[in-house]
Amino acid sequence: MKRGIGTTVLACGAGIGLWVLATLAWLAPGPAEATPTTREAKTGKAILAEQRRARGAYLARAANCMGCHTAQGGRAYAGGRSLSTPFGTFITPNITPDKAAGIGQWNEDDFWRAMHEGKSRDGRPLYPAFPYTEYTRVTREDADAIFAHLQALAPVPQKNPSSRINFPYDLQPLLSLWRMIYFKPGIFQPEPGKSAEWNRGAYLVQGLGHCSACHAERDPVGGIRETVGGEAAGGGQIMGTNWYAPSLNGRHEAGTTSWPLEEIIQLLTTGVSQRATTSGPMAEVVSQSLQFLTKADARAMAVYLKSLPESKPEPAASAPAHTEQVEAWLRQGARIYKKHCEDCHGASGEGASGIYPALAGNRAVTMNPPINAIRSVLNGGYPPSTAGNPRPYGMPPYAQLLSDVEVAQVLSYTRNAWGNRASLVTTPQVDKSRIGIH
Amino acid sequence: MAERMKPCTICHGTEDKAGRDAYYPRIAGKPKGYLFNQLRNFRDGRRYYPPMALLLATASDQYLLEMADYFATLKQPYPAPERIALSPGETRLAEKLIHQGDVARKIPACIECHGKQLMGTGPFIPGLLGLPRVYLIAQLGAWKSGGVIRGQTPDCMSDIAKQLTHDEINAVAAWLAARPADGSMDAAESLSVEMAKRCGSIVSGGTSQ
Numbered sequence: 268m269k270r271g272i273g274t275t276v277l278a279c280g281a282g283i284g285l286w287v288l289a290t291l292a293w294l295a296p297g298p299a300e301a302t303p304t305t306r307e308a309k310t311g312k313a314i315l316a317e318q319r320r321a322r323g324a325y326l327a328r329a330a331n332c333m334g335c336h337t338a339q340g341g342r343a344y345a346g347g348r349s350l351s352t353p354f355g356t357f358i359t360p361n362i363t364p365d366k367a368a369g370i371g372q373w374n375e376d377d378f379w380r381a382m383h384e385g386k387s388r389d390g391r392p393l394y395p396a397f398p399y400t401e402y403t404r405v406t407r408e409d410a411d412a413i414f415a416h417l418q419a420l421a422p423v424p425q426k427n428p429s430s431r432i433n434f435p436y437d438l439q440p441l442l443s444l445w446r447m448i449y450f451k452p453g454i455f456q457p458e459p460g461k462s463a464e465w466n467r468g469a470y471l472v473q474g475l476g477h478c479s480a481c482h483a484e485r486d487p488v489g490g491i492r493e494t495v496g497g498e499a500a501g502g503g504q505i506m507g508t509n510w511y512a513p514s515l516n517g518r519h520e521a522g523t524t525s526w527p528l529e530e531i532i533q534l535l536t537t538g539v540s541q542r543a544t545t546s547g548p549m550a551e552v553v554s555q556s557l558q559f560l561t562k563a564d565a566r567a568m569a570v571y572l573k574s575l576p577e578s579k580p581e582p583a584a585s586a587p588a589h590t591e592q593v594e595a596w597l598r599q600g601a602r603i604y605k606k607h608c609e610d611c612h613g614a615s616g617e618g619a620s621g622i623y624p625a626l627a628g629n630r631a632v633t634m635n636p637p638i639n640a641i642r643s644v645l646n647g648g649y650p651p652s653t654a655g656n657p658r659p660y661g662m663p664p665y666a667q668l669l670s671d672v673e674v675a676q677v678l679s680y681t682r683n684a685w686g687n688r689a690s691l692v693t694t695p696q697v698d699k700s701r702i703g704i705h
Numbered sequence: 706m707a708e709r710m711k712p713c714t715i716c717h718g719t720e721d722k723a724g725r726d727a728y729y730p731r732i733a734g735k736p737k738g739y740l741f742n743q744l745r746n747f748r749d750g751r752r753y754y755p756p757m758a759l760l761l762a763t764a765s766d767q768y769l770l771e772m773a774d775y776f777a778t779l780k781q782p783y784p785a786p787e788r789i790a791l792s793p794g795e796t797r798l799a800e801k802l803i804h805q806g807d808v809a810r811k812i813p814a815c816i817e818c819h820g821k822q823l824m825g826t827g828p829f830i831p832g833l834l835g836l837p838r839v840y841l842i843a844q845l846g847a848w849k850s851g852g853v854i855r856g857q858t859p860d861c862m863s864d865i866a867k868q869l870t871h872d873e874i875n876a877v878a879a880w881l882a883a884r885p886a887d888g889s890m891d892a893a894e895s896l897s898v899e900m901a902k903r904c905g906s907i908v909s910g911g912t913s914q
Contacts, residue, residue: 339758340749538763554763611711622708646756647712652765659768660708663715664756 316415323416326409329564330402330475331556332417335359345369345423350396351507354489355432357396365422378414379407384452392442394432395450395489404455404474449490464563468571471564476556481505481512481548482521504638509700510547511638516575519630523569524577531569536560537655543631544624544650546643554651586688587679596691600680603673607665608681616685622660627685637678637692641700644674671697706775712760713772728843731784731835736892737777738828744769751855780888783835787882798873799880810868815877818900820893823881827892829907834890838882845874861904 327333336359338347345368346361364371370378370388377388385399386392393399402410435441455474457466472478483491484503502514502521513520523531526542534540538553545553557565587593611623618625626632632640647664650656665674674697682689707714716729732740746752748761748769761769791799801807803823806814816823818830825832833841847853848866857863866874901908 338750340751550763646759647715648760648762649712649764649768651763652768657765657768658709658771659764661712661760663712664760665715666756667716 319412320415320419323412323414325559325561326475327413327416328556328559329471330405330413330477331552332362332413334551334555336362342423342425344417344420345425345427347425347427352396352489353506354394354436355430357394357430357432358427361423361425361427362417363420363423364418365424368424368426369422370417371422373414375411375414378417379410382410382413383407383454385446385450392439392446394430394442395445398477398480400450400491401474401477401480403450403452404470406454409475445488445490462570464567464570465574467564468567468569471560471568472571476568478515482515483512484514504636505548508548509638509642509702511634511636512548513630513634514578515572517578520634521630522575522577523573524575526573528566528569528573531573532562532565533655535568536565537653538651539656539659541620542629546648546650547639550648550651553653558651558653558655585690586683587691593691596676597680597683599673600676600678601684603669603677604680604684607669608677616681616687626681627687629687632678632681633687633689635690637682637689637696638700640678640682641674641692641697644669644678645697645700666701671701706771710772710775713776717776728837728840730837730840731781732776733779733781734824734888735777735831736825736827736829737773739825739831740773740776741770742829744773746854751857752853753855783886783888786885787838789838789879789883791876791879791883795876796880799876802869802873802877803880807868812865812868813900813903818896818904822890822893823884824886824890825892826896827894830892830896832886832892833881834884834886836882838878841878841881842874845869845878849874857906859903859906861900861907 333343335348335350336344336346338345338359341347342363344361344363346359348359350357350359361369363369366372373388380386381388381393381397382399382402382405385395385397385403455470457463458469461469479491482502485491485506489506502512502517504511514522516522516524518524521543530540530542534543534545535553535557537558538545538550560568608626612618612626613623616625616627616629624631631643634640643662645664645666647662649661650659652659669677671694675692675694678692678697681687682692713732717732743752744761744764745766747754747757748764750758764772802812803815806812806817815833818826819833820826820830823833844853845866848863849869852860852863854860869877896904896908
């Protein structure tokens with residue numbers, strides 16, 4: 268089955284009753300049995316509407332609508348964030364209820380058409396930078412709740428510039444053709460043989476969470492090629508960025524088959540865990556979305572992710588033969604490691620438990636391509652501040668301190684020390700990663 | 706907290722700066738409100754400097770406040786002043802602007818806001834001593850060519866820098882960088898009513914969300 272493009276955000280959620288343990292709380296006892304008078308009936312209706320908006324707010328978090336529909340430092344949901352892709356630069360729209368600048372003139376049906384069919388209010392097909400290819404799995408009930416939440420926001424009269432789509436992708440017939448090939452509308456269908464918890468997790472991952480918008484390999488026109496058990500296989504470089512979103516079922520990437528469930532939940536909701544730390548776009552997702560999940564929803568996602576069939580182990584990607592030249596390169600790397608890295612990550616790459624990640628056996632170090640590791644060294648960064656980890660320890664940036672050659676050497680060393688085996692990092696790879704930093 | 710601040714101190718630390726460009730400003734001892742505003746400005750893109758924005762992208766306000774508090778109260782020895790030879794003319798030019806300003810061009814004296822000892826004025830105005838000359842020139846140049854903080858109105862510092870000539874900027878930056886500072890000098894406590902009004906966007910706590 269083929270599914271389609273997408274770079275980022277929006278979201279929706281699920282309310283399929285029984286398994287939504289978490290959301291049951293929102294559906295407090297209705298006023299059905301005690302509303303003989305109009306006044307009481309109105310009150311009951313208002314309470315229900317309020318509950319639906321609150322549920323919509325939660326679902327919008329789970330779907331991280333805000334993530335794309337908010338510019339850096341800008342008003343929430345007022346759009347204006349630009350998403351660079353090979354097809355052009357998309358400027359996210361204002362989805363506050365402003366009548367002129369936002370979606371104040373939309374109704375539930377319009378919103379549903381966007382989420383489910385990927386069409387704008389006037390019927391034009393939308394570009395899958397808006398991940399309707401994933402949101403199409405969201406239920407009508409959840410879409411309506413999200414809409415109710417959005418309509419209750421304060422209108423922001425912020426007009427954003429238009430997206431700049433490159434030729435020939437600006438031709439509508441091409442977009443329609445793309446949709447025919449890669450987009451199949453359809454609400455998530457629970458798998459009868461699986462638990463309610465698993466199905467809730469699948470709904471969140473495949474629909475609202477739109478994880479495969481990033482964690483999937485795309486073909487040159489942005490379509491997602493194949494799926495395993497409904498989940499896109501293979502990781503991929505996130506369009507227009509120097510980040511690689513690892514495969515969610517890859518043994519050498521972000522697969523969690525062998526992880527304790529609690530640790531998966533911890534990574535999703537706090538941004539850090541013993542085996543992995545979130546950074547870059549994933550840190551944003553944790554910060555803006557996943558940390559707000561109910562315990563039951565976070566657990567459901569973890570159950571589903573853990574169940575994904577593990578991809579075949581690949582041979583350690585082109586680890587170098589230890590020629591004299593390679594040895595010399597690695598020795599240089601070891602020297603740099605000793606000077607700049609050892610203090611925190613330890614002489615044997617063992618890290619410092621609960622503070623600094625171990626580098627020995629760390630998939631983020633040995634992953635191919637090595638772009639995330641290069642970015643970490645160049646830019647450093649703090650994992651997200653979350654309720655579970657409000658004051659994270661961080662990694663200093665080395666872009667200003669180390670040359671491209673030195674970064675390549677130290678990473679080559681860490682990728683081939685303490686039992687790690689992976690390809691050498693080259694100077695041009697580091698140089699390329701500096702683009703966009705300064 | 707020092708351990709948590711390692712990503713900051715790699716550039717803003719006390720270590721000798723050999724081998725890297727001596728650009729990074731001293732942050733220890735600057736007023737807390739100033740530091741907090743700058744951290745938020747970097748994170749949210751109002752003050753444009755990608756290395757800082759990338760570092761802080763997902764840090765909470767609460768954590769940034771804690772960072773600001775840490776560095777505001779951090780006692781760190783001041784480096785020896787840069788050895789810069791100013792001509793008598795340059796010294797006169799710099800000292801006039803720093804102590805008197807130029808009323809005709811609506812340039813207040815630096816000390817009016819940055820304190821008599823040039824160590825800043827709490828809680829939002831930074832000190833000017835202990836900073837590298839190249840950093841001072843870069844900041845004054847940025848204020849002159851537009852503004853350092855996007856969307857800040859009124860932008861008093863930009864209005865002032867636009868009045869300055871390049872010679873004046875160079876002289877003031879060199880004079881400040883060559884000036885010794887030590888831990889016994891304190892930030893001033895309050896601003897004159899007139900300057901508070903003129904720089905309203907700063908003294909009200911800076912840009913807020």
